[in-house]
Amino acid sequence: MRLRCSTFAPLLALSVALVSAQDGKLLYEQNCAACHLPNQMVVGPSLVEITKLYQKKPQEFIAWSIQPVKKRAGVIEMPSMAHLGEANLRAVHGYMITASRGLKEKPVAKKDLLVRPARRPEIQRMFLPNVGPAAIAVALPGDLNYCFDAGDCRLRTIWRGDFLDCWDYYKSNGKAFAILLGQTLLNLPADESLQKRVKFLGYTVDAAGLPTFEYERDGARFRETIVADGKGLARRFEVTATKPITLTLDAATTCASGVTVQDKLTLTPAEAKSFTLTVRLP
Amino acid sequence: MIIPLLFLSATIAAPNPPTAAKSAAVPAKDGWAEAFALSQVEVPAGIDDQVGGLAFLDDGRLAVAFHRGEVFIRQTDGSWKQFAEGLHEPLGLLPDGKGALIVMQRPELTRLEDTNNDGKADRYRTLWDDFGMTGNYHEFAFGPARGPDGALYVALNLASSGAGVFKEIRGTWSEIGQASRQQLMSGQTKTAGRMYSRVPYRGCIMRIADGGRGAAELYATGFRSPNGIGFDAQGRLLVNDNQGDWRGSSPLQVVTKGSFNGHPASLVWTPGWDKGDPLALPVDELEKRRQAPGGVFIQGELSNSPTQPAVFPKSWGALAGQVVFGEMNAARLVRFVGEDIGGVHQGAMIPFLDTKALRNGNHRLAFAPDGALHVGKTHLSWAGNNGIVRIEAPKALPALIESVHLTATGFEVRFTEAIDLASYQVSLRRFRYLYHVRYGSPKTDEAPLLVRSNILSKDRRTMAIELGEPIREGFIHELSFPGIRSAAGEEILGPVAYYQVVKSQRTR
Numbered sequence: 001m002r003l004r005c006s007t008f009a010p011l012l013a014l015s016v017a018l019v020s021a022q023d024g025k026l027l028y029e030q031n032c033a034a035c036h037l038p039n040q041m042v043v044g045p046s047l048v049e050i051t052k053l054y055q056k057k058p059q060e061f062i063a064w065s066i067q068p069v070k071k072r073a074g075v076i077e078m079p080s081m082a083h084l085g086e087a088n089l090r091a092v093h094g095y096m097i098t099a100s101r102g103l104k105e106k107p108v109a110k111k112d113l114l115v116r117p118a119r120r121p122e123i124q125r126m127f128l129p130n131v132g133p134a135a136i137a138v139a140l141p142g143d144l145n146y147c148f149d150a151g152d153c154r155l156r157t158i159w160r161g162d163f164l165d166c167w168d169y170y171k172s173n174g175k176a177f178a179i180l181l182g183q184t185l186l187n188l189p190a191d192e193s194l195q196k197r198v199k200f201l202g203y204t205v206d207a208a209g210l211p212t213f214e215y216e217r218d219g220a221r222f223r224e225t226i227v228a229d230g231k232g233l234a235r236r237f238e239v240t241a242t243k244p245i246t247l248t249l250d251a252a253t254t255c256a257s258g259v260t261v262q263d264k265l266t267l268t269p270a271e272a273k274s275f276t277l278t279v280r281l282p
Numbered sequence: 283m284i285i286p287l288l289f290l291s292a293t294i295a296a297p298n299p300p301t302a303a304k305s306a307a308v309p310a311k312d313g314w315a316e317a318f319a320l321s322q323v324e325v326p327a328g329i330d331d332q333v334g335g336l337a338f339l340d341d342g343r344l345a346v347a348f349h350r351g352e353v354f355i356r357q358t359d360g361s362w363k364q365f366a367e368g369l370h371e372p373l374g375l376l377p378d379g380k381g382a383l384i385v386m387q388r389p390e391l392t393r394l395e396d397t398n399n400d401g402k403a404d405r406y407r408t409l410w411d412d413f414g415m416t417g418n419y420h421e422f423a424f425g426p427a428r429g430p431d432g433a434l435y436v437a438l439n440l441a442s443s444g445a446g447v448f449k450e451i452r453g454t455w456s457e458i459g460q461a462s463r464q465q466l467m468s469g470q471t472k473t474a475g476r477m478y479s480r481v482p483y484r485g486c487i488m489r490i491a492d493g494g495r496g497a498a499e500l501y502a503t504g505f506r507s508p509n510g511i512g513f514d515a516q517g518r519l520l521v522n523d524n525q526g527d528w529r530g531s532s533p534l535q536v537v538t539k540g541s542f543n544g545h546p547a548s549l550v551w552t553p554g555w556d557k558g559d560p561l562a563l564p565v566d567e568l569e570k571r572r573q574a575p576g577g578v579f580i581q582g583e584l585s586n587s588p589t590q591p592a593v594f595p596k597s598w599g600a601l602a603g604q605v606v607f608g609e610m611n612a613a614r615l616v617r618f619v620g621e622d623i624g625g626v627h628q629g630a631m632i633p634f635l636d637t638k639a640l641r642n643g644n645h646r647l648a649f650a651p652d653g654a655l656h657v658g659k660t661h662l663s664w665a666g667n668n669g670i671v672r673i674e675a676p677k678a679l680p681a682l683i684e685s686v687h688l689t690a691t692g693f694e695v696r697f698t699e700a701i702d703l704a705s706y707q708v709s710l711r712r713f714r715y716l717y718h719v720r721y722g723s724p725k726t727d728e729a730p731l732l733v734r735s736n737i738l739s740k741d742r743r744t745m746a747i748e749l750g751e752p753i754r755e756g757f758i759h760e761l762s763f764p765g766i767r768s769a770a771g772e773e774i775l776g777p778v779a780y781y782q783v784v785k786s787q788r789t790r
Contacts, residue, residue, distance in 0.1 A: 030582030034611045034665045042663055070472075076444035077476075079526070083724030114330055114350075124351065125370035125389065132450045133417040134389035136368075150389060150411065151452040170330075170350070173663035174371065174419035175445050190450040202392065202408035 024095025027088055031081060036096075039103040044078060047100035055097055062089045111167060118145075118163035121209040127169055129177045130187050131156040134200075137178070138211060139163040142228045144281070145180070152194040153215040155226065158186040158233065158281065185281045186252060220245050220272070233279040239272035253279050313775045314637035317680035323656065323670035326354050326362040331668045333658025335375025335385060336646040344650070346658060346670070347372035347385055353394065353403070366394045366403040373509070374425045374646075376434070384494055386425045386436050389415060389452070391494055409494040413438060414453025414481020416466075419445050421484060424509055426494065430517035434494040435501065437508035437521055440477035440485045440547055445469065453481040458550045458559050475561050476527040476721065477506055478547055485548025487511070487521060487537055503552055504535075504543030504572070509645075512591040514620070515603040518627055522588040522607065525581050530715025530723030532588050533575030534607075534618060536627040541573040544717070561719070569717055574784045576628045577618050578715070578758050579607070581722060584631055584780065586611035587664070589645050591618075597653030597675040600684045600698050606634060608644035608657060610666050613637060615644060615657075619685045624785030630686035630761075633776040635673065643667030649675075681768035684743075686761065686779045690788075692733075692749040693761060693781065700742035700769040707764065708733060708747060712757040731759070742769060753786040 028036075035043035036050065045053075054061040066089070068078035081089060118139040128135040132151035139145045145164075147157040161182010168176035201214040212225040220241035227234050232252075239245060247265045249255070257275045258267035267275060323344075325331040335347035344356040351369035354362045365383070374386040381396040383403075390411035394403035415421055418441035425436035441447065446469040455463055461474035471478075479485045487508070489501040507524040514520055519537040523529055528545045535543045542549060546560035546568055557563060579585035589608035594601040605618040614636045620629035643659035643666030650656060653675030659667040681699040688694075710731035715723040732750030739745070747761070763777040 029612070030586070034586055037665060042661075042665065076442065079721030083722070114328065116328075123368035125368055125387065127417060127448075130450075132452050133415040133448055134411065134452050150408075151415075151450075166350075172419070192450065195452065200390075200408050200411055202406045204405045205403070 023088070024091035024093075025099070027084065027092050028095050028099070031084065032092065032096075035078070038099055040106040041108065043076060046105055047096045048103050048105045051097050051100040054093065058090055058093045061093045062086050065089050065092075108171065109167075112165070112170065115165070115167070119209070121211075122163065123203075123205070123209070123211055124164060124166070125150075126164065126166055126178045127174065127176075128157065128164075129180065132190070132192075136203075136211075136213075137164055138226070140210075140226070140228045140233075141208075143182070144228050144233065145182075146226060146233070148211075148213055148226075150200040152191060153198040153200055153213070153217060153222070154188060154194065155224075155235065156188050157184060158279070159184045160281070186250065186279070188250060218245070219243075229278065232281040235277040235279065237272070237275050237277070239267075239269075239275075241269045241272050244268050245272050247277075249277070252281065253277050312637050312639065313680065313773050314635055315639040317775065318635060318637075318676060319674040320637075320639050321672050321674075323356075323672050324360070325669055326352075326364070329354075331670075332660040332662070332666075333646050333668075333670060334372040334660065336648045336656060336658040336670070337375045337377055337383075338648055338650055338656075339377045340380075342651045344648075344656065345375055345377065345383055347375045349660065349662075351387070353383065353385065355401075363401055365396070365401065366406070371422065373422055374427075374436075374511075376426050376428060378493065384409065384426055384434070386423045388421070388423055391423075391426060391434070391436060391490065393494065409434075410436075410488075410490050410498050412498060413483045413488065414451065416441055416451045416481050417448030418442060420477070420507070422507070422509070425511045426490075427511045427513055427519070428493070429489070429513060429519065432491075432493055433496070434490045435511060435519060436488050436490070437505060437511045438484050438486055438488065439507050439509075440479050440505070440545070441474075443471035443474050443476050443478065446471055447480070451481060456480045456482075456550055459561075460559065475547060476719075477545065479550060483548070483551050485545055486551055487519070500551055500553070501539055502537045502541045502543060503548040504541070504545050505548065506545040509587070510589045510591055510607060512593075512605075514591070514605050515593050518620075520591050520605065520618075522579065522591070524587050525579075525722050527719055527721050528717065530717060531581040532579040532585055534577035534579065534588070534631075535573060536576040536620075538573070542568075542571045544568075544572050544575075565718060572717070574626075574756070575782060576620060576626065576784065577631050578780065578782050579609075579616060579631055580758070580760075580780050583778075584616050584633060585609040585614070588616065590647050592647040592649060592655070595649050595653055595675075599676075599679050601679065604685075606647065606655070608647050610643055610645065610660075610664065613640045613642050615640070615647075619779075621687055623688055624787055626784045628688075628782050628784045630779040630781040632683050632686070632779045636776055640671060640673075641667050681770075681772045681774045682776060683763075683774065683779055686781055688753070688781065688783065688786070689746065689748075692747045692753070693759070694744060694746050695761060695763075695779070696744045697768070697774060698743075699772070699774075701738070701745070701774070702767045702769050702771065703738065703742070705765055705767040706736070706738075706745070707766070708736065708745075709762045709764065710747070710749070710759065712754060712759050714757050727757070753783055755783055755786050758782050 065081040070077040120141045122139040134150040149156045164178045166178040199216040203211040223238040225236045332349035353366040370388040372385045372387045376384045383394045391409040393407040395405040420442035422439040426434035446466040487502040490498045510522040525532045549560035587610035615634040617632045617634045645660040646658035655673040657671045684696040713725040713728040734750040735748045737746040759781045766774045
């Protein structure tokens with residue numbers, strides 16, 4: 001048999017007094033370390049930077065931790081640490097200063113250490129500028145690249161040059177677009193109303209690595225393969241339709257089959273079985 | 283022989299000011315590292331080896347989806363062969379028969395098919411993409427998990443007020459919410475709510491029938507950042523969530539169809555929703571709708587960011603059938619031992635593999651055919667790690683808490699080995715977390731618990747703990763056994779359990 005009892009008040013006092021630098025480490029690990037690394041900005045500033053800001057200002061550190069506000073653009077507001085209490089926050093402050101001693105801020109990597117030239121062809125789904133969020137970037141053999149938007153099932157952007165620099169996206173955890181490298185030759189504006197008329201089905205990849213996109217639009221089933229064609233692109237379609245299909249052509253695009261009136265191309269189901277849109281590029 | 287141990291209150295724990303919990307899991311020597319064999323799995327060269335999905339194929343090979351969209355398969359000779367590439371932040375991977383894998387990537391659920399059997403996917407078939415994307419970085423997509431009904435289940439993350447939305451979005455914009463689309467487009471997120479749901483099904487669990495080929499339906503609402511979805515051995519859908527707004531500490535939700543699981547933002551996707559901005563509803567009303575968590579990952583002591591559940595296979599002995607979760611923030615995993623009480627599945631969270639040798643960033647879990655647990659790591663822009671760690675199935679389990687069960691008057695705690703009575707002491711307390719819009723919660727209503735008796739079973743492995751007071755529903759009951767050792771003199775690893783009591787009485 002064991003019997004343990006004790007008085008309440010002295011214990012409470014003791015446990016407060018016991019909050020030491022040792023506890024500061026544990027408190028930091030349990031409450032802060034997910035967002036504040038010793039020498040590198042992640043979600044919030046590093047211990048090195050916090051030390052610079054608050055080394056001689058424990059009271060300000062405590063006040064901030066109890067009632068943080070949004071201070072930095074593009075950085076999430078810190079949740080309040082009020083529940084830790086002043087004594088514990090003081091211990092965290094002490095620990096952060098100790099832990100950052102002798103450390104230097106690790107600069108944010110300016111470039112992607114894993115960067116490599118595009119394999120051509122290459123496919124990469126990514127956040128891209130001036131298109132919808134379900135974008136697919138494709139590098140073609142040669143120097144042309146395009147974006148097929150799986151949200152509205154349209155070729156949206158064509159650019160000439162190296163493929164993509166995705167580092168802004170990766171280093172910001174998806175808060176930035178990848179950069180299209182080179183010169184943008186074509187970018188179709190948004191038309192969210194198209195989304196209701198289409199259904200994206202995916203893509204196949206041929207032996208060379210070239211994708212063929214599959215989708216439904218107004219009940220017709222499309223297969224679209226985009227290849228380099230001289231200075232421009234050829235968009236090869238195979239469409240299964242029971243009614244004539246109509247496509248809106250941009251100024252750079254023509255079609256040898258069907259009937260084009262102004263920017264509207266109409267094809268019979270028979271014509272739609274196999275046709276090519278030619279995109280002339282500067 | 284039964285050894286009654288009569289205690290009069292082993293309760294010295296005063297209602298703590300929230301000092302760092304002296305996690306019982308920081309032993310002087312690293313018992314975990316001695317008991318388990320951990321090793322690093324070599325990853326493919328030249329890639330960012332943050333792991334988004336990890337699974338074993340029927341033939342025993344390991345398939346891994348990496349951060350930048352590659353899928354590799356580790357061949358039997360240990361070499362890696364690339365199976366797919368170009369995916370957008372894949373965060374889950376599921377084998378789907380010969381030569382096919384299903385991945386959940388940011389924009390869609392995709393079946394990767396190798397139709398010509400050359401070991402490389404040549405068809406990226408979109409199974410389901412009928413959900414919204416605003417372009418907000420936090421709109422992650424998790425899963426899929428295969429249910430006993432053959433359907434696939436995926437979990438969609440809310441957007442974060444850490445950023446706004448794209449000018450062009452996918453899906454129909456919801457006008458419900460204080461922030462206008464214009465404001466969010468220009469990055470003004472102040473009135474959006476800390477986490478927000480403005481396009482379909484963000485914050486929901488979705489069910490896609492027929493292995494992903496059938497119709498999709500909204501299965502449950504109420505999630506924030508559900509980076510862990512899976513089924514337990516009995517086919518219950520387990521989804522955890524991350525501490526934050528409306529999440530006092532990370533919960534484990536045992537998800538049933540039509541349930542609301544706590545974070546209000548996604549309530550707008552409830553069929554027939556007519557109550558306006560859910561963030562404006564009284565907390566009482568939300569509380570009434572809310573399905574209580576079946577387990578709670580204690581912030582700090584257990585897990586700040588729980589991840590994928592996996593079920594221990596037979597090779598793990600007494601743990602077989604129990605669930606283990608990853609944890610991003612600490613070098614630790616967490617076990618969940620659940621049971622049905624009064625029609626509710628609830629249970630105990632217990633620290634596991636609490637060793638620096640494991641490191642943090644524990645994101646995706648899978649057991650190899652030989653029983654070895656594989657843990658894939660990630661960090662993105664948070665604390666974490668990278669690579670893959672392999673933990674062999676132990677020849678014999680070390681001394682651990684095997685299980686915790688609620689009884690009519692207290693708890694029954696079973697250990698994997700006979701315990702040394704002289705080292706036995708139990709400290710019990712209860713506490714709970716607040717359900718509120720604010721980020722996280724302190725432990726509240728903390729109180730030590732009076733122990734009336736401890737009765738050790740004949741094999742000295744099971745302790746029946748009788749409380750001197752009624753068990754309170756809605757409270758986490760912490761049972762800690764500081765310094766406890768096995769009869770053989772080994773320390774009991776992870777000698778603490780946190781039992782979430784939703785219901786206190788078995789249905790009679």
